[in-house]
Amino acid sequence: MGDFELPQSLHLALRGVRSVGVITGAGISAESGIPTYRGKGGIYDDPQEGDRTIEALSAHTLAADPDRTWRALFQIAGAAVAALPNEGHAAIAKIEDTADRFVLLTQNVDGLHRLAGSRNVIDIHGDAFEVICTVCGKANQFNDPRTGAMAPQRLDMQACMAAGKAPRCPCGGVYRPAVVLFGEMLPEDKIARLYAELLDSPPDLVISVGTSAMFPYIVQPMLVAASAGKLTIEINPEPTEISDFVAFHIKAKAGQALPAIAAALTDQHPEH
Numbered sequence: 583m584g585d586f587e588l589p590q591s592l593h594l595a596l597r598g599v600r601s602v603g604v605i606t607g608a609g610i611s612a613e614s615g616i617p618t619y620r621g622k623g624g625i626y627d628d629p630q631e632g633d634r635t636i637e638a639l640s641a642h643t644l645a646a647d648p649d650r651t652w653r654a655l656f657q658i659a660g661a662a663v664a665a666l667p668n669e670g671h672a673a674i675a676k677i678e679d680t681a682d683r684f685v686l687l688t689q690n691v692d693g694l695h696r697l698a699g700s701r702n703v704i705d706i707h708g709d710a711f712e713v714i715c716t717v718c719g720k721a722n723q724f725n726d727p728r729t730g731a732m733a734p735q736r737l738d739m740q741a742c743m744a745a746g747k748a749p750r751c752p753c754g755g756v757y758r759p760a761v762v763l764f765g766e767m768l769p770e771d772k773i774a775r776l777y778a779e780l781l782d783s784p785p786d787l788v789i790s791v792g793t794s795a796m797f798p799y800i801v802q803p804m805l806v807a808a809s810a811g812k813l814t815i816e817i818n819p820e821p822t823e824i825s826d827f828v829a830f831h832i833k834a835k836a837g838q839a840l841p842a843i844a845a846a847l848t849d850q851h852p853e854h
Protein backbone atom coordinates (compact mmCIF):
# COMPACT_ATOMS: atom_id res chain seq x y z
CA MET A 583 0.00 0.00 0.00
CA GLY A 584 1.59 3.29 -1.05
CA ASP A 585 1.65 6.33 1.27
CA PHE A 586 -0.18 8.56 -1.22
CA GLU A 587 -1.69 11.56 0.58
CA LEU A 588 -5.19 12.73 -0.41
CA PRO A 589 -5.89 16.46 0.07
CA GLN A 590 -7.65 17.16 3.41
CA SER A 591 -10.53 18.73 1.49
CA LEU A 592 -11.08 15.38 -0.28
CA HIS A 593 -11.08 13.47 3.02
CA LEU A 594 -13.83 15.85 4.20
CA ALA A 595 -15.75 15.49 0.91
CA LEU A 596 -15.64 11.67 1.20
CA ARG A 597 -17.47 11.77 4.54
CA GLY A 598 -21.00 10.37 4.26
CA VAL A 599 -20.43 8.78 0.84
CA ARG A 600 -22.60 5.62 0.74
CA SER A 601 -23.01 4.94 -3.00
CA VAL A 602 -20.12 4.84 -5.46
CA GLY A 603 -19.71 4.61 -9.23
CA VAL A 604 -16.31 3.98 -10.84
CA ILE A 605 -15.53 4.40 -14.55
CA THR A 606 -12.31 2.87 -15.87
CA GLY A 607 -10.30 2.85 -19.07
CA ALA A 608 -7.06 1.35 -20.32
CA GLY A 609 -4.98 3.48 -17.91
CA ILE A 610 -5.94 1.34 -14.93
CA SER A 611 -4.39 -1.70 -16.63
CA ALA A 612 -1.21 0.17 -17.62
CA GLU A 613 0.41 -0.79 -14.29
CA SER A 614 -0.36 -4.42 -15.11
CA GLY A 615 1.74 -4.08 -18.26
CA ILE A 616 -1.05 -3.61 -20.83
CA PRO A 617 -0.35 -0.64 -23.16
CA THR A 618 -2.95 2.12 -23.36
CA TYR A 619 -4.41 3.32 -26.65
CA ARG A 620 -3.77 7.06 -26.18
CA GLY A 621 -1.51 9.18 -24.00
CA LYS A 622 2.17 8.49 -23.30
CA GLY A 623 3.31 5.18 -24.82
CA GLY A 624 -0.17 4.43 -26.17
CA ILE A 625 -0.76 2.20 -29.21
CA TYR A 626 -2.19 5.19 -31.10
CA ASP A 627 0.85 7.34 -30.24
CA ASP A 628 2.15 6.47 -33.68
CA PRO A 629 -0.71 7.80 -35.85
CA GLN A 630 -0.13 5.29 -38.66
CA GLU A 631 -0.14 2.39 -36.16
CA GLY A 632 -3.24 3.85 -34.51
CA ASP A 633 -5.14 4.12 -37.79
CA ARG A 634 -4.10 0.59 -38.77
CA THR A 635 -5.27 -0.77 -35.40
CA ILE A 636 -8.63 1.04 -35.56
CA GLU A 637 -9.13 -0.14 -39.16
CA ALA A 638 -8.26 -3.72 -38.18
CA LEU A 639 -10.61 -3.62 -35.16
CA SER A 640 -13.60 -2.49 -37.24
CA ALA A 641 -16.74 -4.42 -38.11
CA HIS A 642 -16.15 -4.17 -41.85
CA THR A 643 -12.61 -5.58 -41.58
CA LEU A 644 -13.94 -8.50 -39.50
CA ALA A 645 -16.36 -9.25 -42.35
CA ALA A 646 -13.84 -8.74 -45.17
CA ASP A 647 -10.62 -10.06 -43.60
CA PRO A 648 -11.27 -11.72 -40.21
CA ASP A 649 -7.66 -12.92 -39.90
CA ARG A 650 -6.54 -9.27 -39.87
CA THR A 651 -9.02 -8.34 -37.14
CA TRP A 652 -7.94 -11.29 -35.05
CA ARG A 653 -4.22 -10.47 -35.43
CA ALA A 654 -4.94 -6.99 -33.98
CA LEU A 655 -7.11 -8.54 -31.26
CA PHE A 656 -4.42 -11.06 -30.31
CA GLN A 657 -2.13 -8.07 -29.64
CA ILE A 658 -4.59 -6.84 -26.98
CA ALA A 659 -5.72 -10.26 -25.69
CA GLY A 660 -2.12 -11.51 -25.72
CA ALA A 661 -1.07 -8.68 -23.41
CA ALA A 662 -4.16 -9.27 -21.23
CA VAL A 663 -3.59 -13.01 -20.73
CA ALA A 664 -0.08 -12.23 -19.41
CA ALA A 665 -1.37 -9.53 -17.05
CA LEU A 666 -2.60 -9.71 -13.47
CA PRO A 667 -4.72 -7.21 -11.53
CA ASN A 668 -2.77 -4.38 -9.86
CA GLU A 669 -3.38 -2.33 -6.70
CA GLY A 670 -5.81 -0.12 -8.58
CA HIS A 671 -8.05 -3.05 -9.52
CA ALA A 672 -7.84 -4.41 -5.97
CA ALA A 673 -8.75 -1.00 -4.48
CA ILE A 674 -11.90 -0.81 -6.65
CA ALA A 675 -12.98 -4.25 -5.41
CA LYS A 676 -12.38 -2.97 -1.83
CA ILE A 677 -14.46 0.16 -2.47
CA GLU A 678 -17.30 -2.09 -3.69
CA ASP A 679 -17.17 -3.87 -0.31
CA THR A 680 -17.51 -0.60 1.63
CA ALA A 681 -20.36 0.91 -0.41
CA ASP A 682 -24.10 0.36 0.13
CA ARG A 683 -24.55 0.70 -3.64
CA PHE A 684 -21.72 0.25 -6.18
CA VAL A 685 -21.35 0.05 -9.94
CA LEU A 686 -18.22 -0.25 -12.12
CA LEU A 687 -18.43 0.86 -15.75
CA THR A 688 -15.33 -0.35 -17.60
CA GLN A 689 -14.23 0.11 -21.21
CA ASN A 690 -11.53 -2.53 -20.75
CA VAL A 691 -11.85 -6.01 -22.29
CA ASP A 692 -8.90 -7.54 -20.36
CA GLY A 693 -10.93 -9.25 -17.62
CA LEU A 694 -8.73 -7.79 -14.84
CA HIS A 695 -11.59 -6.26 -12.83
CA ARG A 696 -13.36 -9.62 -12.68
CA LEU A 697 -10.10 -11.31 -11.65
CA ALA A 698 -9.64 -8.67 -8.90
CA GLY A 699 -13.06 -9.57 -7.47
CA SER A 700 -15.25 -6.73 -8.75
CA ARG A 701 -18.85 -7.96 -8.92
CA ASN A 702 -21.28 -5.34 -10.27
CA VAL A 703 -19.46 -4.63 -13.55
CA ILE A 704 -20.84 -3.10 -16.75
CA ASP A 705 -18.17 -4.16 -19.28
CA ILE A 706 -19.52 -1.85 -21.98
CA HIS A 707 -17.00 -2.95 -24.68
CA GLY A 708 -17.29 -6.67 -23.88
CA ASP A 709 -14.71 -9.29 -22.98
CA ALA A 710 -11.71 -10.32 -25.15
CA PHE A 711 -11.83 -13.89 -23.81
CA GLU A 712 -15.32 -14.64 -25.13
CA VAL A 713 -16.21 -15.50 -28.76
CA ILE A 714 -19.39 -16.16 -30.77
CA CYS A 715 -19.66 -18.15 -34.00
CA THR A 716 -20.73 -15.93 -36.91
CA VAL A 717 -22.53 -18.87 -38.54
CA CYS A 718 -24.24 -20.95 -35.83
CA GLY A 719 -24.12 -18.36 -33.02
CA LYS A 720 -22.46 -20.80 -30.58
CA ALA A 721 -20.59 -19.03 -27.74
CA ASN A 722 -17.17 -20.19 -26.59
CA GLN A 723 -14.22 -18.86 -24.57
CA PHE A 724 -10.46 -18.81 -24.68
CA ASN A 725 -8.73 -20.73 -21.94
CA ASP A 726 -7.54 -18.19 -19.37
CA PRO A 727 -4.44 -19.54 -17.56
CA ARG A 728 -4.82 -16.68 -15.03
CA THR A 729 -7.97 -18.31 -13.65
CA GLY A 730 -6.87 -21.89 -14.14
CA ALA A 731 -10.18 -22.34 -16.00
CA MET A 732 -8.81 -24.65 -18.71
CA ALA A 733 -11.37 -26.85 -20.42
CA PRO A 734 -10.81 -29.03 -23.52
CA GLN A 735 -13.70 -27.53 -25.47
CA ARG A 736 -12.34 -24.01 -24.92
CA LEU A 737 -9.99 -22.32 -27.37
CA ASP A 738 -6.24 -22.22 -26.78
CA MET A 739 -5.22 -18.57 -27.24
CA GLN A 740 -1.51 -19.28 -27.69
CA ALA A 741 -2.22 -21.78 -30.49
CA CYS A 742 -4.64 -19.37 -32.20
CA MET A 743 -2.11 -16.52 -31.86
CA ALA A 744 0.67 -18.68 -33.32
CA ALA A 745 -1.58 -19.56 -36.29
CA GLY A 746 -2.38 -15.81 -36.72
CA LYS A 747 -5.78 -16.76 -38.06
CA ALA A 748 -9.39 -16.27 -37.00
CA PRO A 749 -10.43 -19.15 -34.70
CA ARG A 750 -13.13 -21.39 -36.13
CA CYS A 751 -16.17 -23.06 -34.61
CA PRO A 752 -16.59 -26.87 -34.96
CA CYS A 753 -19.36 -25.99 -37.48
CA GLY A 754 -16.68 -24.38 -39.66
CA GLY A 755 -17.84 -20.82 -39.05
CA VAL A 756 -15.43 -18.03 -38.06
CA TYR A 757 -15.67 -16.98 -34.42
CA ARG A 758 -16.04 -13.25 -33.76
CA PRO A 759 -14.81 -11.67 -30.52
CA ALA A 760 -17.48 -10.74 -27.95
CA VAL A 761 -16.23 -7.15 -27.99
CA VAL A 762 -17.69 -3.98 -29.56
CA LEU A 763 -15.71 -3.29 -32.72
CA PHE A 764 -15.35 0.16 -34.25
CA GLY A 765 -18.51 0.95 -36.21
CA GLU A 766 -20.71 -1.30 -34.03
CA MET A 767 -23.47 -0.32 -31.61
CA LEU A 768 -23.03 -0.69 -27.86
CA PRO A 769 -25.09 -3.55 -26.33
CA GLU A 770 -28.54 -2.21 -25.38
CA ASP A 771 -28.77 -4.16 -22.12
CA LYS A 772 -25.51 -2.61 -20.88
CA ILE A 773 -26.60 0.88 -21.93
CA ALA A 774 -29.85 0.33 -20.00
CA ARG A 775 -27.82 -0.56 -16.87
CA LEU A 776 -25.60 2.50 -17.39
CA TYR A 777 -28.71 4.71 -17.45
CA ALA A 778 -30.33 3.02 -14.46
CA GLU A 779 -27.23 2.93 -12.22
CA LEU A 780 -25.31 6.04 -13.22
CA LEU A 781 -27.60 8.54 -14.94
CA ASP A 782 -31.12 8.13 -13.50
CA SER A 783 -29.76 8.05 -9.94
CA PRO A 784 -26.16 9.26 -9.81
CA PRO A 785 -24.17 7.80 -6.87
CA ASP A 786 -22.84 10.05 -4.05
CA LEU A 787 -19.34 9.65 -5.55
CA VAL A 788 -18.29 8.96 -9.17
CA ILE A 789 -14.61 8.30 -9.92
CA SER A 790 -13.20 8.34 -13.47
CA VAL A 791 -9.83 6.58 -13.59
CA GLY A 792 -7.44 5.79 -16.44
CA THR A 793 -9.58 6.98 -19.31
CA SER A 794 -9.05 9.73 -21.87
CA ALA A 795 -12.84 10.21 -21.71
CA MET A 796 -13.23 10.15 -25.49
CA PHE A 797 -16.77 8.80 -25.61
CA PRO A 798 -20.04 10.56 -24.62
CA TYR A 799 -21.24 7.54 -22.62
CA ILE A 800 -18.12 7.93 -20.47
CA VAL A 801 -18.29 11.73 -20.08
CA GLN A 802 -22.06 11.83 -19.42
CA PRO A 803 -22.09 9.99 -16.04
CA MET A 804 -19.46 12.43 -14.76
CA LEU A 805 -21.37 15.44 -16.10
CA VAL A 806 -24.68 14.21 -14.65
CA ALA A 807 -23.07 13.52 -11.24
CA ALA A 808 -21.35 16.92 -11.16
CA SER A 809 -24.54 18.78 -12.11
CA ALA A 810 -26.45 16.82 -9.44
CA GLY A 811 -23.97 18.12 -6.86
CA LYS A 812 -22.40 14.68 -6.35
CA LEU A 813 -18.68 14.25 -5.62
CA THR A 814 -16.64 13.68 -8.80
CA ILE A 815 -12.99 12.61 -8.87
CA GLU A 816 -10.73 12.02 -11.86
CA ILE A 817 -7.50 10.01 -11.45
CA ASN A 818 -5.22 10.50 -14.43
CA PRO A 819 -1.62 11.75 -14.73
CA GLU A 820 -2.75 13.75 -17.80
CA PRO A 821 -5.61 16.25 -18.24
CA THR A 822 -8.65 15.06 -20.23
CA GLU A 823 -12.03 16.30 -21.53
CA ILE A 824 -13.51 16.11 -18.03
CA SER A 825 -10.65 17.56 -15.96
CA ASP A 826 -12.11 21.07 -15.96
CA PHE A 827 -15.43 20.17 -14.37
CA VAL A 828 -14.68 17.40 -11.87
CA ALA A 829 -14.43 18.41 -8.21
CA PHE A 830 -10.99 16.78 -7.81
CA HIS A 831 -8.49 15.93 -10.58
CA ILE A 832 -5.79 13.81 -8.96
CA LYS A 833 -2.71 13.81 -11.21
CA ALA A 834 -1.49 10.39 -10.17
CA LYS A 835 -1.45 6.77 -11.20
CA ALA A 836 -4.44 4.57 -10.44
CA GLY A 837 -2.29 2.28 -8.30
CA GLN A 838 -1.31 5.23 -6.08
CA ALA A 839 -4.55 7.18 -5.64
CA LEU A 840 -7.20 4.42 -5.56
CA PRO A 841 -5.82 2.58 -2.48
CA ALA A 842 -5.82 5.90 -0.59
CA ILE A 843 -9.46 6.52 -1.54
CA ALA A 844 -10.37 2.93 -0.61
CA ALA A 845 -8.67 3.39 2.78
CA ALA A 846 -10.51 6.67 3.43
CA LEU A 847 -13.88 5.05 2.59
CA THR A 848 -13.07 1.94 4.64
CA ASP A 849 -12.18 4.08 7.69
CA GLN A 850 -15.67 5.57 7.52
CA HIS A 851 -17.43 2.22 7.23
CA PRO A 852 -15.45 -0.18 9.44
CA GLU A 853 -18.61 -2.31 9.67
CA HIS A 854 -18.00 -3.51 6.08
Ligand code: APR
Pocket residue numbers: 606607608609610612613618619620621622624689690707791792793794795796817818819820822834835836837
Ligand atom coordinates in the same frame (compact mmCIF):
# COMPACT_ATOMS: atom_id res chain seq x y z
N1 APR B 1 -3.11 5.49 -13.98
C1 APR B 1 -4.15 6.26 -14.39
N2 APR B 1 -4.30 6.71 -15.66
C2 APR B 1 -3.34 6.37 -16.54
C3 APR B 1 -2.22 5.58 -16.20
C4 APR B 1 -2.13 5.13 -14.85
N3 APR B 1 -1.09 4.39 -14.43
N4 APR B 1 -1.44 5.42 -17.32
C5 APR B 1 -2.07 6.09 -18.32
N5 APR B 1 -3.19 6.67 -17.86
C6 APR B 1 -4.19 7.45 -18.60
C7 APR B 1 -3.67 8.18 -19.82
O1 APR B 1 -3.23 9.48 -19.47
C8 APR B 1 -4.93 8.23 -20.70
O2 APR B 1 -5.67 9.43 -20.48
O3 APR B 1 -5.13 6.51 -19.08
C9 APR B 1 -5.78 7.05 -20.23
C10 APR B 1 -5.89 5.94 -21.28
O4 APR B 1 -6.64 6.47 -22.34
P1 APR B 1 -6.94 5.54 -23.61
O5 APR B 1 -5.70 4.82 -24.00
O6 APR B 1 -7.66 6.41 -24.60
O7 APR B 1 -7.91 4.43 -23.06
P2 APR B 1 -9.47 4.51 -22.91
O8 APR B 1 -9.89 5.84 -22.35
O9 APR B 1 -9.89 3.30 -22.16
O10 APR B 1 -9.98 4.37 -24.43
C11 APR B 1 -11.36 4.19 -24.62
O11 APR B 1 -11.01 3.71 -26.96
O12 APR B 1 -9.73 2.69 -28.56
C12 APR B 1 -10.90 2.59 -27.84
O13 APR B 1 -12.05 0.61 -27.31
C13 APR B 1 -10.90 1.35 -26.99
O14 APR B 1 -11.82 1.02 -24.78
C14 APR B 1 -10.98 1.86 -25.56
C15 APR B 1 -11.58 3.23 -25.74
